Amino acid sequence: MQEIALSARNLSVHYGDKPAVKNISLDFASKEVTALIGPSGCGKSTFLRSLNRMNDLIPGAKITGQILIGDEDINNPATDVVSLRQRIGMVWQRPNPFHKSIYENIAFGPRYHGIKSKKKLDEIVEESLRKAALWDETKDRLHKSALALSGGQQQRLCIARSIAVKPDIILMDEPASALDPVSTAKIEELIAELKKDYSIIIVTHNMHQAARVSQKTAFFLNGEVVEYDQTVNMFSNPQKQETNDYISGRFG
Numbered sequence: 001m002q003e004i005a006l007s008a009r010n011l012s013v014h015y016g017d018k019p020a021v022k023n024i025s026l027d028f029a030s031k032e033v034t035a036l037i038g039p040s041g042c043g044k045s046t047f048l049r050s051l052n053r054m055n056d057l058i059p060g061a062k063i064t065g066q067i068l069i070g071d072e073d074i075n076n077p078a079t080d081v082v083s084l085r086q087r088i089g090m091v092w093q094r095p096n097p098f099h100k101s102i103y104e105n106i107a108f109g110p111r112y113h114g115i116k117s118k119k120k121l122d123e124i125v126e127e128s129l130r131k132a133a134l135w136d137e138t139k140d141r142l143h144k145s146a147l148a149l150s151g152g153q154q155q156r157l158c159i160a161r162s163i164a165v166k167p168d169i170i171l172m173d174e175p176a177s178a179l180d181p182v183s184t185a186k187i188e189e190l191i192a193e194l195k196k197d198y199s200i201i202i203v204t205h206n207m208h209q210a211a212r213v214s215q216k217t218a219f220f221l222n223g224e225v226v227e228y229d230q231t232v233n234m235f236s237n238p239q240k241q242e243t244n245d246y247i248s249g250r251f252g
């Protein structure tokens with residue numbers, strides 16, 4: 001049996017009176033990549049943001065249902081949201097490095113979580129940049145501004161920053177959509193490498209990308225999950241007409 005990293009149970013999200021995510025239950029396997037696909041506005045990002053309580057920051061967003069890590073429901077008001085976001089990291093569509101050096105971008109999180117030793121921080125910075133396939137490109141300029149990196153390098157830096165606090169799960173919201181094809185390919189290679197150590201849930205509009213990087217795919221439509229399956233099955237033999245229409249480009 002596959003280990004489960006995270007489960008959504010009857011999860012619904014409303015913005016005011018308007019439902020954006022409707023009663024979704026999904027299990028996410030450990031150390032796998034799960035892709036969330038579907039047309040614009042179908043609730044993928046809203047669902048993703050619920051998984052580490054980022055929707056808490058949106059006024060008027062109301063969340064019901066459970067997000068379970070083991071027996072722990074992260075929607076419980078007693079949950080320490082800072083430590084939750086350390087365990088479940090997030091990488092956004094546009095790279096958003098801090099206006100600081102490359103080193104400080106990575107060291108910020110571990111330092112915030114109490115690591116003070118320079119030697120330990122140096123080790124974490126190197127290890128995180130290596131895991132994000134960025135060490136060779138940055139080792140001679142660690143104390144230069146992160147903003148001088150290319151867009152693709154900045155996105156790998158953001159991935160390194162999320163790795164630095166040792167998460168179990170990394171959420172990615174269209175992490176390559178603002179990047180050129182070469183940078184996109186690097187991010188995809190990196191995702192394949194990262195899944196050895198982390199469970200990854202990625203929103204993507206790019207069907208080829210979903211097919212390349214993920215082991216499971218969930219197809220969202222109008223706030224619901226229409227189909228959830230192994231990616232190879234989903235793309236070769238979808239069970240629902242709507243899935244077939246979407247992946248063959250008939251809408252969305």
Ligand SMILES: Nc1ncnc2c1ncn2[C@@H]1O[C@H](COP(=O)(O)OP(=O)(O)OP(=O)(O)O)[C@@H](O)[C@H]1O
Nearest residue numbers: 015019020038039040041042043044045046047058
């Ligand atoms: N902050 C918000 N306030 C109000 N409504 C929102 C907010 N964010 C999203 N919505 C609405 O919720 C629905 C789902 O949006 P969401 O962004 O989750 O979809 P999506 O599938 O990720 O879309 P896209 O692929 O275009 O990013 C949409 O109708 C959207 O207009």
